[in-house]
Amino acid sequence: MSHALIVEDDPDAARMMATLVEQQRFTVATAGSLRDARKQLALHRPDVMLLDLQLPDGSGMELFKSPELIAHSEVVLITGHASLDTSIQALRLGAADYLIKPVSPRSLEGVLSRMMKPGALQTELGELERQVDEQGRFGPMWGRSAPMRRVYKQISRVAATSISVLITGESGSGKEVVARAVHELSRRRQRPFLAVNCGAISANLIESEIFGHEKGSFTGADSQHQGFFERAHGGTLFLDEITEMPMELQVKLLRVLETGTFMRVGSTQLREADVRVIAATNRSPLQAVDEHKLRDDLYYRLNVFPIELPPLRERAEDVPLLASRFLADVGQREGRAKRFGAAALEALQAYRWPGNVRELRNVVQRAYVMADGEEISAEWLPRNAGVPVPAEAARPPAAPAEPSLVLPLGVSMAEAEKRLILATFRHFDQHKERTAAVLGMSMKTLYNRLKEYAREDAAVQDAVGSPPSH
Structure with missing residues (x-):
């Protein structure tokens, strides 16, 4: 006993x-x-x-x-x-x-x-470290590069605690995978892990979705509803795109983190929140604070333990491992194994991957479908941008230059993101699905960004259109 x-x-x-x-x-x-x-x-x-x-x-x-x-x-x-x-x-x-x-x-x-016994966690972490060396895997994450080993070390340090975590990184870099890794290494692993995209829920519904509501608390509330905090009891709640959460709701989230209690919409009864909160954003948090997208007190409460996830272009040595892993997964699902040729792996590693790991996964799936034989060549892979063309390949007829975007030094992260999104949107003839895929973001996130930019600049209003039905 x-x-x-x-x-x-x-x-x-x-x-x-x-x-x-x-x-x-x-x-x-x-x-x-x-x-x-x-x-x-x-x-x-x-x-x-x-x-x-x-x-x-x-x-x-x-x-x-x-x-x-x-x-x-x-x-x-x-x-x-x-x-x-x-x-x-x-x-x-x-x-x-x-x-x-x-x-x-x-x-x-x-x-x-x-x-749990303290020694049990240390034994498990030691086994994961061996897997990184032998297989390039750390729980649900893959990669042997130095930037990823730093992330693994941070996850190992914080997972066993109940500390709030703030994950930052570009769209498609794998922030939810990091959150799942923290959960799966924690003492809460037997309880639920729930992920909420704060940018994908209507501002009118997000409070009800997160905290729940009582029957009759507002028009359409025909029954009592348990929110994410109640459903994640004992486990982990991952709040993605935290900067998209309405400011008035951020106050209530801060209260939960400070007191461990919350109330459903339409109720005066306090409920306990035995939930670990992990938040993430693809924006600069401090920039979001300056732009009044994120409360400063909530930022400091969430940022107890920050984890910055590197973009895929900063860990290019992991690309062949990730691509082979994704290819094996597709082959297993489809019942036919395929492999990358040497030239294909070189092309994948040289590409800049603006959409990060999400884009790589999509590219691998498309290349699997398009390749006729068992070996995948570079034919169906994205052309590399920003790498000098070899002399023997630079003879007439010259290949058309890749489209590019030049930004002045000193431009804010938010403005740089805006220019990139709008330039990509225009390049693909205002095709939202292609724009979202290349940028490595969800359709909902792209729509929210375009709607925000439309409010700032009436000139792009006609390009926004209606929200995607899915």
Whole structure:
């Protein structure tokens, strides 16, 4: 039977938590001070320790200065509120989680259900590191390049905690895959992982979708509805394109992160949110703050642990591995294996991949379909842009130049993105599907960007059209 140590100087609170912990089939010991805690740790090493930060003879943090005492224990901090400082302390010290006072039975049960032996996580991470060297794989992610190894290291560090994560990276670079990797390596892996694209839900519906609503709370609310926070209970909620969330809803999201509670639309009853939030954006977060697309207080609350995902062009050495992986997946689904020729792999690695990994996957699928034999040549692959043409290939008749876009130094990221999207849109004769595919973004995201630009510049209004039905 697992053993728990509760370090809490309030006798009533300690007894209450001891009763709840015993109901989860733990043996329990209590300590009201640092001195008593050290005695208990020496007598019987606990599997989990619930540690109050404020004790009569000092801070609970003092126990972390004796790593030999807590090396084999999962530590859960008990704090008055889920502040940014608490999150940073928990991450720095290696605490598994934290509970907010007053500790509720549901939140305590959730924390205890996720406890694992510290050594088990280290063993699993060690196995993943070996897989990177041998197969080029880290959980659901692929790549051996130095930029990706840095991402893997960050995931390994943060996954075992309950810390909020903010993932940044270009469209199509794999931000949701990173979020899934964090979830699958966390103690929440047995609970749901739900992904929400904040840019794909109507501004009138997004609050209801995220927090739920009561029957009759607004026109059309014919029944009670559970939002993403309730459905993701105990698990992870991934909020993609967080800068597309309405500002008034960002206030409510911040409140959830600070208090661990929320209310359905049309309700006055507080509900607990035992959910880890991972957010992502393909914009510069600080630029979004300056443009009033993202609240600064929410940014700092989400950015406790930032992960910046490199674009595919900055890890070109991973392209052959990724392309071969995608090709194997297609071949398995279609029942016929194919392979890339050497020239095809060179062409794939030389290409700049403006749509990143998503574009690479689409290119591989198209090349599989178009190739007649078992070997895929460079015929159906995208032509390379920006790489000098070999001298022997530069003879008349000269190949037409690739279309390009020149940007002045000092232009903002938002303005650069706008010019790229509109230039690509014009190049493909205002064909939204082709534009979205090349840029590696969803149709909804492209439509939202075009609609936003149309408000800023009436000259492109006629090019926006109606939102895609899908």
